[in-house]
Amino acid sequence: DLHEDGSLSPAELFRLAEATKRPVRTTSPAPSQFLEAFRRAHESGAGEVLCLTLSARFSATYEAAITARGLAAEELPGLDVRVVDSGGLAMTHGFAVLAAARSLAGGASSGVAAGQAARVGERARLAGLLGTMRYLARGGRVPWIVHWAAQLLRIRPLLAFAEGRTRSIGRVRTEEKGLARLVEYAKAHTSGGALRAAVMQTAAPEAAQRLSEALRRELAPVELLQTDFTSVMAVHTGPGFVGLAFYEDD
The missing domain is CATH 3.30.1180.10 (Hypothetical Protein Tm841; Chain: A;domain 3)
Structure with missing residues (x-):
């Protein structure tokens, strides 16, 4: 069975895993899911999107986002999509996202925010x-x-x-x-x-x-x-x- 992240609690996951004795696998979001998020940003009037992903060493999420960025360039003219590999996992990635959000809230450009996220991801x-x-x-x-x-x-x-x-x-x-x-x-x-x-x-x-x-x-x-x-x-x-x-x- 396939479950979206958040639709199955860890407790439910462990119960099913112990009952079935089968290995549980994870998969990264599809490019279409990123593209849909970029569409929503475009429809809301955004001119830029800063997309931060988990470490490309451990997840295909970054590659999926890069693919979606290419599709967005053809479908959504005027939308500048910047994809950044945070280099992190779990809250090392979370800290990179929070750092970027603080930079943007302080008036920084998406480029500066992306750089701050990358620095935190490397440091955490x-x-x-x-x-x-x-x-x-x-x-x-x-x-x-x-x-x-x-x-x-x-x-x-x-x-x-x-x-x-x-x-x-x-x-x-x-x-x-x-x-x-x-x-x-x-x-x-x-x-x-x-x-x-x-x-x-x-x-x-x-x-x-x-x-x-x-x-x-x-x-x-x-x-x-x-x-x-x-x-x-x-x-x-x-x-x-x-x-x-x-x-x-x-």
Whole structure:
């Protein structure tokens, strides 16, 4: 079955995945969906569109938007469409979008806003504690034997995403140690500037609240957001994920 993002909650997704035992896949928006959004902007009187997409390394979204931009050039004369790969995922992408929105609200041109989004996307980091590796194994991202070993040893992996790459940053046996490691990671990659941070979770609200409190206490961010993963991200992490994204503002 095909479900639009937002039409199926993570809880429903996990229930269906466990009931069917089938791997769950995600797909990027089609060029036609981007083109329809560009049409709406054109109809509203807009002369420019700034379209920010997820990292092209992990999603075909950027290529779909580029294709739609070409179609828009033929169909919608007078509409200037600028497509930017934010280089980010989840809230590292979200921070790039927010940075662009702030620039535009302050009167900046779309070119300046696009540059600001790209800079934030390059600078932002993400780190998270997984509750299970089962969904990574189902998606073919790790061997099943790795999931089984982690389950047997009661190990929870920590992963980080920065500069377009994902890597392991450790393993822990308890949630509390994992949360402490996430705060340590943020400390190690900040230098006392104006910190903007976000805490993300999938079926782990209490852990997310504890992580938020620790970040406020240890790093005093100027902005701290809390958000739930959508089903598209939950497909990859599974339940029990808690993580943070952050960058230091100019």
